[in-house]
Amino acid sequence: MSANSEESSEQGDIGRIDSHNPATGELLGSVQSSTPEQVLAAVEKARIAQATWQRLDPKERGKRLMHVRGGLVERAEEIAAQITAESGKTQVESLSMEITGLADLVTYFGKRAHKILAPERIPLHLMKHRASYLHYKPRGVVGIISPWNFPFLIPMGEAYMALLAGNAVVLKPSEVTPLVADLGRELFIKAGIPGDLFQVIHGRGDIGAALINSNIDMVCFTGSVATGRKVGAACGERLIPCILELGGKAAAVVCDDADLDRTAQALVWGAFANSGQICASVERVYAMESIHDELVSKVVENTRRLKHGDPKDMQTDVGAVCFPRQLQVARELVDDAVEKGATIQVGGQQVHEDKGMFFQPTILTGVNQDMRCMRDESFSPLMPIMKVKNEEEAIDLANDSNLGLLGYVFTKNRDKGKRLAERIQSGTVMVNDVLVTYGLPETPWMGVKDSGLGRVHSAEGLRSLCQARHVNHDQFFTLPREMWWYPYGDKAYKRALGALRLLFGRNSRKGL
Structure with missing residues (x-):
């Protein structure tokens, strides 16, 4: 996850840390900074x-x-x-x-x-x-x-x-x-x-x-x-x-046989849940040219139905942006894409500026791999959709990133989905779903490339929080001495040579 926990917001008293509601700007409370x-x-x-x-x-x-x-x-x-x-x-x-x-x-x-x-x-x-x-x-x-x-x-x-x-x-x-x-x-x-x-x-x-x-x-x-x-x-x-x-730039590959109704709903939730501030968020979509236009139409339709605003309202789907820097990033990526020829299908603006930090769920089309929205982690409610010729091109573009946390594949063919998933360079790849693997405690959460080191969750994740200690002990019986102990001499050499030939010599010419 790439939320910049180490960055500070503007504060008055350097020893006091204020917490503000990002939807209203209201001061919620303060804590005192610790000293070294x-x-x-x-x-x-x-x-x-x-x-x-x-x-x-x-x-x-x-x-x-x-x-x-x-x-x-x-x-x-x-x-x-x-x-x-x-x-x-x-x-x-x-x-x-x-x-x-x-x-x-x-x-x-x-x-x-x-x-x-x-x-x-x-x-x-x-x-x-x-x-x-x-x-x-x-x-x-x-x-x-x-x-x-x-x-x-x-x-x-x-x-x-x-x-x-x-x-x-x-x-x-x-x-x-x-x-x-x-x-x-x-x-x-x-x-x-x-x-x-x-x-x-x-x-x-x-x-x-x-x-x-x-x-x-x-x-x-x-x-x-x-x-x-x-x-x-x-x-x-x-x-x-x-x-x-660390960071994520999850790519979704949409095959020409995907269930487009389900896929569109999944992409919209995967891109805009938590206002796109999830390391696993769908940050770029590669759609086969045969289904690109229909997919875009369904994604735009689903996005227009979202209620965006007060996160306390139970009817709200998309709430506020938590960190001011992400508003700036969203604006920069949208402006860069539009300047280079992309089209805003829906959204693209900061809204409710007098009440808090909100950025509209945004769909971009006509994008290419050189645009910042396809390369830089946005961590904001942006979904650029790029048209590709075939699955090979989609996989190549999905892997054209320094980040590798999550990847997604959408297809009705499960065997093809699993096959394509194995080729995406990410710690986790989901087929026909998005986001939820962090909520599967038995599975590891991990990244490759610049997305991080180690893993959390899973048996391996729990064990990684421990120091592994190997204990080797005798059982059945204890010999007076081991044959490889001192003293050495001719007999020790002959025993070692004999053991080598006995254990490993018979099939040495046949290989494994």
Whole structure:
């Protein structure tokens, strides 16, 4: 996800961080920025608390953390209202995407973590008298730097996974949406988690840097590619692992046999949900020339039906833009496309400027690959649709990007859909659907190219929050000495040569 969590909005008092409603400009509240000294103190308190927490087995940790789900359900409407007020997404999206998504994550891993993190036996093909096991041990203190586009689901989901793995957490949320993070931590504390085990610090980029350079053991960062490189470099200097969730420029390939009614609805939701501020958003569409015009007509028709405005209104489909910079990006990309010959089919304007930050859901046609709207991540409600000759051209253009998080294919032929999906260079490719894979906890969320490193969710994602420890021990019997120990000499050499020929010599000329 490319929400620039490290960027600051305009503030007055450098020690105070104000939170504003992007739909109205209303001041929602303020938090005090942490100091570098407070960051260090938070990390040390977390480390002390983690020493006790890590001694609980994963099943007990999962049982205790399951109480978070009760708070989510009981306070769902309160939390959704806070998310909507601070991020500008609609009430429906706050509830279904952020709160329900976290509840499912808690439920899924809470019931399965003890199996996922159980010691794993590694069968040995030689040395059968010994046994090897892989153990998953907590890393210690995990630092999380989270974005504004999903100010509840991303930080609370990552915190939950880290805690479940036996770690402590120090979270620095985006300075654009600080209040939601405090509310999320409150849920964990009321669920019975020790206060020092999960701490929230507030600040801008300098506080994020202070957290990375403190005595933490791992970093989970969601933000821009540029800052992700800096985070990765800083972690490399300290030789600590990091998970980097960075940008996306998801391409949708629409084949000539696609169900155009379903495809048009999917593309509209995939491009404009959360005002396009999702790293998995449909940011470019490649449509076969035989169905291009009909697809455009259906997409425009669906877009015109959207209600755009007050995110608190339950009838609203598309809410506000959360971050001022994204309004500027949207205007720049639309202007660039029009100057180079593109046509605005619908939208293209900032609206309700006196009330807040809103940009119309926008469809662009007549675009080409050299336009910025096809190359730069927009993270705003833009959908450029490009006409292509065939599937080969579409796949080549889809892969012509430095980003590779999500990709989409639309076709009635499932075999073709799977075949094309395997050729798109992305961490995840969906066939005939959009966006929802972040909400599948058993599957990995990951990117290739500049979209990041590591993965979250899935068994692998949970294990990546642990230190893998290989233990090899004797079983059955223990020999007085091993044949490869000292002393060496002629006999040792002959034994080694004989063993080589016995084990590997018979079929050496036949290859594998």
